Amino acid sequence: MRYCFNGKIDKLEDIYSIRIPFNIWEVCQQRGFIHADITLEGKVIECELLPEEKGNYKIYLNKEDIAHVDIKKSHKILLHISNSLIEIGKESPYSPENPIRTIDSMEILIQPDDGLCGQTCVAMLAGVTIAEVISDIGFREWQATIGKVIPALNYYGLGHSNTIIYPGGDDDVTFPKCCIIIERMGRFGHYLVHYDGKFYDPSLGVMEYYDTDKLLGYLEVTSA
Numbered sequence: 389m390r391y392c393f394n395g396k397i398d399k400l401e402d403i404y405s406i407r408i409p410f411n412i413w414e415v416c417q418q419r420g421f422i423h424a425d426i427t428l429e430g431k432v433i434e435c436e437l438l439p440e441e442k443g444n445y446k447i448y449l450n451k452e453d454i455a456h457v458d459i460k461k462s463h464k465i466l467l468h469i470s471n472s473l474i475e476i477g478k479e480s481p482y483s484p485e486n487p488i489r490t491i492d493s494m495e496i497l498i499q500p501d502d503g504l505c506g507q508t509c510v511a512m513l514a515g516v517t518i519a520e521v522i523s524d525i526g527f528r529e530w531q532a533t534i535g536k537v538i539p540a541l542n543y544y545g546l547g548h549s550n551t552i553i554y555p556g557g558d559d560d561v562t563f564p565k566c567c568i569i570i571e572r573m574g575r576f577g578h579y580l581v582h583y584d585g586k587f588y589d590p591s592l593g594v595m596e597y598y599d600t601d602k603l604l605g606y607l608e609v610t611s612a
Contacts, residue, residue, distance in 0.1 A: 389416070389538070391467045393554035393605075397449070397459040404454055406447040406465060409554050410570075410604060413443030414577060416472035417535040427466040429457050437469075466551070474536045476525060482545030489515045491546070491566055491611050494583040499590040505579045506532020507540075508590035509568055512581050513609060514544040534570060537579065538607070547610040554605040561600050564608040571602045582606070 395406040406426075413419060422437040426447060433453045437445045447467070457463060482488050491513060499508040500518065507521045510532075514521070522528060525540045532540075534552065541548050552570075555561050563569070563582045571578040581588040587595040 389469060389472045389535075390551040391415070391469070391554065391605075392551050393465055393467070394462050394556040395447075395465045396462045397454055397457070399459060402451065404449040404451065404459070406449070408437070408445045408447060408467070409556060411443040411577075412437065412439075412445045414533045415535060415552075416469050417474055417533065418469070418472060422469060424467060424469045426468070428454070428463060431456060472535055473539050474533075476539045476543050478524065478526065478543070480543045480545070482543065484545055484547055487545030487547070487611055489611075491515075491583070491609065494581065494586070494588055496588050496594050497590060498593065504528075504532070505590040506534075506537045509579045509581050509588075510537060510540045510544070512588055512590075513541070513546055513566075513568075513611075516544075532579070534568075534577070534579075534607070537568065541609065545611075549608040549610065552605050552607050555600075555603060561603065563606060566609040566611070567606045568609065569598070569603065570605045570607075572604050577604065 393409050398405050424437050425432055425434050433449065435447050435449055438448055439445055494512060497508050497512050497518060499505055504518060508518050511518045511521045521540065525543060527536050566583050569580050569582055580590065587598045589595060
């Protein structure tokens with residue numbers, strides 16, 4: 389999976405690093421030292437992600453890696469981490485060629501309990517019940533990290549981008565027609581669906597306006 393965000397290169401003596409703006413444990417389902425690669429101003433660089441604390445990571449680079457950029461400026465970073473999604477053991481009857489549906493409308497579903505926002509978003513997109521998602525995918529309350537939501541979309545044959553976009557405080561965000569929005573909410577993220585100009589929040593219902601101050605990132609769903 390790929391993750392796109394704006395980042396600044398920090399220098400401490402001869403060490404260069406870039407802070408990752410999302411929680412690696414939650415999003416990528418990995419811990420410890422992680423091997424990855426980034427694209428920085430057109431150059432692909434192999435790198436190591438090193439943990440700071442509680443899922444917060446930094447990208448560490450060599451001086452030679454960043455010789456072609458101005459470290460005083462913010463840069464768009466495209467981070468690629470392999471094997472960052474959870475495998476679903478159950479065989480799916482769907483595929484990208486045979487999805488569960490084409491998304492041409494959206495019906496709001498309200499999560500019955502806290503910690504089911506991710507499952508509820510998948511249910512809205514797939515046009516099934518929350519109970520069906522829990523049964524088909526096998527994750528329950530507080531288990532729907534984005535690393536599990538994406539395989540759930542795959543299970544139902546729903547197409548999506550291979551890159552999660554993290555706008556990084558940009559007030560002028562233009563959401564694609566259909567996407568899953570990831571919000572900052574303490575230790576856990578919160579998920580809602582944007583479809584055709586409206587926001588479908590599993591906790592609050594349908595909204596005409598969304599406060600991007602809460603926005604962490606979004607993943608485009610292309611089956612609409």
